[in-house]
Amino acid sequence: MDSVIEDIRVRKILDSRGNPTVEVDVITWNGFGRAAAPSGASTGAREVVAFPEGGVDKIISEVEDIISSELIGMDAEDLNEIDLVLKEIDGTENLAAIGGNTTVAVSMAVAKAAASSYNMPLYRFLGGNIPCEIPYPLGNMINGGAHAGKNAPDIQEFLVVPVGAETITEAVFTNVNVHKKIRELIQAKDKSFTGGKGDEGGWAPNLTSEEAIEIQVKACEMVSDETGVLVKPSLDMAASELWDPASEEYVYNREGARRSTGEQVDFVADIIDTYGYFYVEDPIREGDFAGFAELTKKSGKKCLICGDDIFVTNKDILAEGIEAGAGNAIIIKPNQIGTLTDTYKTVELAKNNKYVPVVSHRSGETTDDTIAHMAVAFSSPIIKTGAVGGERIAKLNELVRIAEEMTNPKMADINKYR
Numbered sequence: 001m002d003s004v005i006e007d008i009r010v011r012k013i014l015d016s017r018g019n020p021t022v023e024v025d026v027i028t029w030n031g032f033g034r035a036a037a038p039s040g041a042s043t044g045a046r047e048v049v050a051f052p053e054g055g056v057d058k059i060i061s062e063v064e065d066i067i068s069s070e071l072i073g074m075d076a077e078d079l080n081e082i083d084l085v086l087k088e089i090d091g092t093e094n095l096a097a098i099g100g101n102t103t104v105a106v107s108m109a110v111a112k113a114a115a116s117s118y119n120m121p122l123y124r125f126l127g128g129n130i131p132c133e134i135p136y137p138l139g140n141m142i143n144g145g146a147h148a149g150k151n152a153p154d155i156q157e158f159l160v161v162p163v164g165a166e167t168i169t170e171a172v173f174t175n176v177n178v179h180k181k182i183r184e185l186i187q188a189k190d191k192s193f194t195g196g197k198g199d200e201g202g203w204a205p206n207l208t209s210e211e212a213i214e215i216q217v218k219a220c221e222m223v224s225d226e227t228g229v230l231v232k233p234s235l236d237m238a239a240s241e242l243w244d245p246a247s248e249e250y251v252y253n254r255e256g257a258r259r260s261t262g263e264q265v266d267f268v269a270d271i272i273d274t275y276g277y278f279y280v281e282d283p284i285r286e287g288d289f290a291g292f293a294e295l296t297k298k299s300g301k302k303c304l305i306c307g308d309d310i311f312v313t314n315k316d317i318l319a320e321g322i323e324a325g326a327g328n329a330i331i332i333k334p335n336q337i338g339t340l341t342d343t344y345k346t347v348e349l350a351k352n353n354k355y356v357p358v359v360s361h362r363s364g365e366t367t368d369d370t371i372a373h374m375a376v377a378f379s380s381p382i383i384k385t386g387a388v389g390g391e392r393i394a395k396l397n398e399l400v401r402i403a404e405e406m407t408n409p410k411m412a413d414i415n416k417y418r
């Protein structure tokens, strides 16, 4: 009774790139939930469709009525049932009619409304009383590729993980120390650097990828020495964006390099060995399970090899990857698959097969903090959600609050991955 849905509101709001997205309010007899959908710039080809052609404006006038007429009167606690109804309303395989961003915002708002109906935080409602582990923040330091301007590095994201941090507060402040140090190091190398940033709050410098790697690694070492908290470098190569299907090569325009798949595998394996990388995401293009598996065989014992565009949070595609031995970690982005319950199914499959689930933001975000709760509820040992910027700190600060609320919070056991 407490969680019966009484009303639903859908509105158009801004995301962090200034693009429109949807926000949904769900009102139950005794609760309220609000959630908004993010959006990607370097999207995987097999993600569900974010919005039908025409974008948010195409659906905004009708979708509230359509969804309300089906969901009002249902119990918000029945997350599975609600998500099935949302998929039925859409009626397509890839959520192309009302958009996966619409379904995911409703799905998350319903879960939040159900939690609120029973005066519970979302992470407890979804995860029960057992989860007490806080994920490590994988923070963006330097942005390139599709997330930054023309002269920025070809590699999309230079990230760090404060593996030695003992609390979430220590972890998030260690990441911003590295972020500040990197600015100093960029400025020392390029006097004309204006402090410009990319979509996820990392610096967007006029540097090649190799120069950015050197600065990133140096900053990790300096901050580790200064603070005593060990920080490890990581990357998201977003390799599908580098892949040229015509020549079948990875093209690094900024540095004028081209690499075959074999050369790309060796290049990445070498970076991992030389600099002790903790995590590398999408080192190989989507669709190439064999290339991904080759790198995993070479480097998977010393580094997390994580699939984003290749798996798109889809359990059937992840199952193909598991079969092929492609990767040992998976990015979890709820709007790639369109509902909370389908997101959970992918997390379960990953965990059952020893793939590390990494709950993640998108490059276009809002101040919605749902993924912070999901990461805790799903016992995801790592959360990828930037380091600075209002839409990024919304999640990080929520993790600080969640840890404060727990009687016995512990950081996730990340050392088993290094």
Ligand SMILES: C=C(OP(=O)(O)O)C(=O)O
Pocket (backbone or CB within 6 Å): 039, 040, 041, 042, 043, 044, 236, 238, 308, 331, 360, 361, 362, 363, 364
């Ligand atoms: C967060 C990412 O970018 P986007 O949201 O643009 O896919 C990513 O590639 O991991």
Ligand SMILES: [Mg+2]
Pocket (backbone or CB within 6 Å): 236, 238, 281, 282, 308, 309, 331
């Ligand atoms: Mg990625």
